[in-house]
Amino acid sequence: MKLKLLLGAILFMFSYCVYGQLLDINSKYRGEPFFMSVDMHQLQQDCARNEDEYNQLDKKEKIKYDSRCPLNNLKFDFKRLDKLIDEDPIAYNGNDFQLKLSISPINPKNQNEEDLPNLGRDITLSLISKNQVIDKLFLANNSFSNNPNLWNGYQHYYIAPSGDIYTLLSIKSEPIEDESGTFPTLWKHYNVDTSNMRFVLKEMQINMPEATYQIIYPNQFNTKFHEGAVEYGLTLEESIALFDQSSKDGSSDYSLASRVYHYYQDQLKEKVNQLDNKKQQQDSFTALKQNINKTCLATPAPIHESDIELYLHKVLTCLIEQDRQAIKHAEDELGS
Structure with missing residues (x-):
């Protein structure tokens, strides 16, 4: 715990040195500092629950x-937010801009889909300048599936005085194969760009x-595979063939694309x-990889849990296509 607090302090000081401006965020709306730095896989392990073990406990x-x-x-206390926002929605009131919180009920596009949320509320953070809403950010929510036996989701946040904003979307599921719990799914780090x-x-x-997929904008895409993760069950050749076929069919499977990538x-x-x-030159792979990543990470980031798999599929498919082109170019230069 002490290490985590120290890391948080270091991140705070770094942000202050970089951006040079502290925001007097109303303490009622700051959120939870825990979300500044999250080990997603470790958090999942800490929050998973073995139902057989749990049911035997007093x-x-x-x-x-x-x-x-x-x-x-x-x-x-995130449960108090709704009342606080109703009383006073302004989280920050500066000379140049304001940060305002607003609440809206969840309204899914398709009410017939059981796995889409239809109950709950979203909290939006708006950046307001000269009485105009300049930008908006999906900050927090709670949502519930039509089927109460499936899942419910929560997004929590922290707004640091440095202008850094951290959010974590977690899904709380009902028991599946004797395991339940709250599963951290999507963590984001934003910054308030006061210049723009x-x-x-x-x-x-x-x-x-x-795996945990880490994206650092504009050009880093990293994958950390989880120990003991279930293999796809196909040979590499079968995976590539199936990926190519699914691309032609317009279907998506991010986990298949991940292996091929x-x-x-x-x-x-x-x-x-x-x-x-051959050219007797320094390593050029890193720069090439970053250029490819930058191209593919222009894909709009996911917002809701239902966006994630399609997002990963789009990014990974783009990376595969770019890699294939770069490989062909290198082979042409090598004469192979």
Whole structure:
């Protein structure tokens, strides 16, 4: 815990040095500092619950078991937000701009889909300058599936005086194969760009069953595979063929695309290293990779849980296409 607080302090001082302006955020609306830095996979492990074990515990033991999950120990009372916003929605009131919170009920596009939320509310943060809304940010929510046995989701946040904004979307599911709990899914780090009067997405983490995907804008895309993740069950050749076929059909499967992407990344690195040796030049793979990432990370970021798989599929498909083109170019130069 002390290490986490120290890390938070370092991040705060770094942001202050970079952006040079502190915002006097109303303490009632700041949120929970825990969300400044989140180890997504570790948090998932801490918040997962084995139903067989849990059902054998007495009341006191269950309380102790639940306390393992930091999301159950938040100091900021998010339940009071609605009332506070109704009383006074201004989180920051500066000379040049204001930050205003607003509440809206969730209204899904398709009421017939059981896995889409139809109950709950969204909280939006608006950047206002000269009485005009310049930019908006989806800040927090709670949502519930039409089917109460499926899931409900929560997005929490923290607004730092440095102008950095952190959000975490978590999904609380009913037991599946004797496991339940709250699963952190989407973490984002924004900054209030006071020069251009907009919210800028700086970093994002997406936690999926097989891996955590980390995006640092504008040009970093990293994958951290989870130990013990279930394999896809196909050979590499079958995966590539199925990916190509699904692309033609217009279907999407991000987990399949992920495996294919990492194969082509390895191939590209090998070809570029051969080309560097041939030309007797310094490593050029890193710069090439960053240029490719920048192109593909222009894909609009996901907002809701239902956006995530399609987002990953689009980004990974773009990366695969770019890698294939770069490999062909390197092979042409190598004469292979």
